Every structure is written in C-alpha cells, then in structure tokens.
Amino acid sequence: MARVTDPAAAHRLNRIAGVAAIATAIVLICIKGWAWFATGSLSVAASVVDSALDLLTSAANLAAILYAARPPDAEHRFGHDAIEDVAALGQALIVAGSALAIGWNGAQRLIEPVPLAAEGAGIVVMLVSLALTAALVLFQRHVARRTGSRVVAADALHYLSDALPAGAAIAALGASAWFGVLWLDPVLSMLAAAVLLHGAWSIAAGAFAGLLDRELEPEQIDRIARIARETEGLQGFHDLKTRRSGSRVYIQIHVEIDGSRTLSEAHAVGATLRHHLLREFPRAEVIVHKDPV
Structure with a gap:
C-alpha cells in the first residue's frame, strides 16, 4: 500500500484515527463496566481498567498528533514530530503500570477465590467488545502504514493487547x-498482564530509539546505500547518517562527484539521488552534500 506523501493528508488520517480510538474506548468502558458489576469477574475488571487506560492514552496521543502537525517555527526548525515518540513512551509506561496492577490482583484472587455471576451476559458483552476492538485495530494499522505514525502504531498495539484480556x-x-x-x-488475568508488559517494552524500545537519534534499521540503511550506488554520476559516497523522529526519517549523505563537472551538473546529480531517496522514503528530510573527486 502506497505511503501518503502529503504531510497535511497524513496528519488528517492520524487525527481521524485518534478520534476513532477515543470514541471506541468510551463505548468499551461503558459496556465492560456493566459486565464487571454484573459478573464480579477479575478478568473483566482487568479489561475495564485496560480500556480506561486506553481512553487516557488515546486522548494524549491525539494531543500529540495535533501538536506534531504544527509546521516548523523559529524554535523548532525541524518540526514537532518528536512529540510522537514522547507520547509513545508515556503510553508504554502506563501500559506497564496497568499490567503490574492486574498481575498483582490476579495473584491475590488466586489465593482467595471469589465466585462469579451472570457469566452468559458477560460473555456476550466481551464478544461485542472484541469485535469493536478488532475493527479499530484494523483501521489504525491501515493509517499507520499510510502515514508511518509511531503514535498510531503504538495505539494499535495497545488496543490489540486489549483483546487478550477480553479473550x-x-x-x-x-x-x-x-x-x-x-x-x-x-x-488468565496474570497471563494477560505478562503480554501487556511485553507490548509495553516493544513500544518503549521504539520510542527510545527515536528520542536518542538511533540509526535506521540495517536493511533500510542498505536500501539507501544501494540507491546511492545505482545513481548515475556518483563515484562514491561516505558519512551516511540516518535517524527517525516520530513518523519522519532524516537522511544525510556526502556524495563524491567528478570535480570537473559544472555546479549545475553536480547539483542535478545530487537532486536525482534525493528524488530516488524520497521515492523510497516518503516525507523524509534528505540532505545531500557534494564533494568533488
């Protein structure tokens, strides 16, 4: 599926995904809350807590998406995309905290069992919640693939993990x-807590990589190097640097061009490389420095 290259269109899709997540979380809290009070199930309670956290984190994520959509200004010349990594990191911490609380309560209930009630009605409610969650996750993943948003991808993972406590x-x-x-x-509530902790670690790792300006994945760097080697007019390249901030990729590369060529010819070679890189990495920020051989 083609990546959205227009920043305005990408931010619009991200906003729609954020609003859809908040609306879904509100519905899930209402129906799961009723099931919790009707059944007394700790597993249902864990799912209610998870949905309540979903609402808080989705609201924070939407705020981050709106902030990231702001254009660069005098104080943020590279834009505001890094806020997506900050929001994703905060979401990971919330997921980890909720998982620990669910696991602790599960251990206590294992020691002192409590009978359940109205199980049939509770099962129907949880099946409906699973259907709503699945629809939202499919939409969020679609948006994340189109826009490359870390926040939307993290929110989709969070809601996918919500299906596990529901199941x-x-x-x-x-x-x-x-x-x-x-x-x-x-x-089962303790097993769900363990899965939530694993998901929180995955979200945090990606967010830390963005905040600490970590290089892109090796396969992506290899793709950049291949594009540079195949660009006509380049005799070599060096000092390739990459990083990711939010949903944007930053690429810096020094290219080696025949020093006898005119400035216009050298510029055309660099522009060709930049065009090829942007075709492979839409919405990337590409800087090409030209060195004479």
Whole structure:
C-alpha cells in the first residue's frame, strides 16, 4: 500500500484515527463496566481498567498528533514530530503500570477465590467488545502504514493487547459458568498482564530509539546505500547518517562527484539521488552534500 506523501493528508488520517480510538474506548468502558458489576469477574475488571487506560492514552496521543502537525517555527526548525515518540513512551509506561496492577490482583484472587455471576451476559458483552476492538485495530494499522505514525502504531498495539484480556475474560466466565472453575479467572488475568508488559517494552524500545537519534534499521540503511550506488554520476559516497523522529526519517549523505563537472551538473546529480531517496522514503528530510573527486 502506497505511503501518503502529503504531510497535511497524513496528519488528517492520524487525527481521524485518534478520534476513532477515543470514541471506541468510551463505548468499551461503558459496556465492560456493566459486565464487571454484573459478573464480579477479575478478568473483566482487568479489561475495564485496560480500556480506561486506553481512553487516557488515546486522548494524549491525539494531543500529540495535533501538536506534531504544527509546521516548523523559529524554535523548532525541524518540526514537532518528536512529540510522537514522547507520547509513545508515556503510553508504554502506563501500559506497564496497568499490567503490574492486574498481575498483582490476579495473584491475590488466586489465593482467595471469589465466585462469579451472570457469566452468559458477560460473555456476550466481551464478544461485542472484541469485535469493536478488532475493527479499530484494523483501521489504525491501515493509517499507520499510510502515514508511518509511531503514535498510531503504538495505539494499535495497545488496543490489540486489549483483546487478550477480553479473550481471557471470556474463557474465565465460560469456565465458571459451565464447569464451576474459579482459578482460571486470576490465572488468565496474570497471563494477560505478562503480554501487556511485553507490548509495553516493544513500544518503549521504539520510542527510545527515536528520542536518542538511533540509526535506521540495517536493511533500510542498505536500501539507501544501494540507491546511492545505482545513481548515475556518483563515484562514491561516505558519512551516511540516518535517524527517525516520530513518523519522519532524516537522511544525510556526502556524495563524491567528478570535480570537473559544472555546479549545475553536480547539483542535478545530487537532486536525482534525493528524488530516488524520497521515492523510497516518503516525507523524509534528505540532505545531500557534494564533494568533488
């Protein structure tokens, strides 16, 4: 699927995804909250807490998306895209905190089991919540592929992880209703907490990489080098530097051109390389420095 190259169009898609996430979180909190009070299930409670955190983080993410859409100014000459990494890091911390709380409560419930109620109604509610979550995640992933937004991608991962507590709640309610098994509810809630912690680590790692100006992935650097080697008029290149900030990629490269060529000819060679790089990395910031051989 083609990446959106127009910044305004990309930010518009990101805003739509942010609003959709907030609306979905509100609906999920309402229906899961009813199921929690009706059933008394800790797994359902874990899913409610996760949806409440979804609402908070989605609201923060939307604020970050709106801030990142602001054009460069005198104090932020490279734009405001880095706020996406800050928001993603904050989201990872919230996910980790909620996972630890869910796991702790699950351990307590495992020691002191509590009977559940209205399991059938709870299962229906959790199935509806799974359908809503799946629809939102598919849309968010579509937007993330089109725009390259880290915030939208992180939010999609967060909502995908929300499906795991919901699935665990369905299994726990079914075990209680049909077999009278109470220990499955806390055990599954602790497993869901472990999955949430893994997702939080993945989000934090990507955010740290952006905030610390880490190089792009090796395969992406290899693609840049291949494009440079295949550009006609270049006799070599050196000092290739890359980094990512939010959804934008920054590329700096020194190219070696025959020193006997005119300035216009050398500029044309550099412009050709820049065009090829932008075709491969839409919305990238490319700086080409020309060195005479």
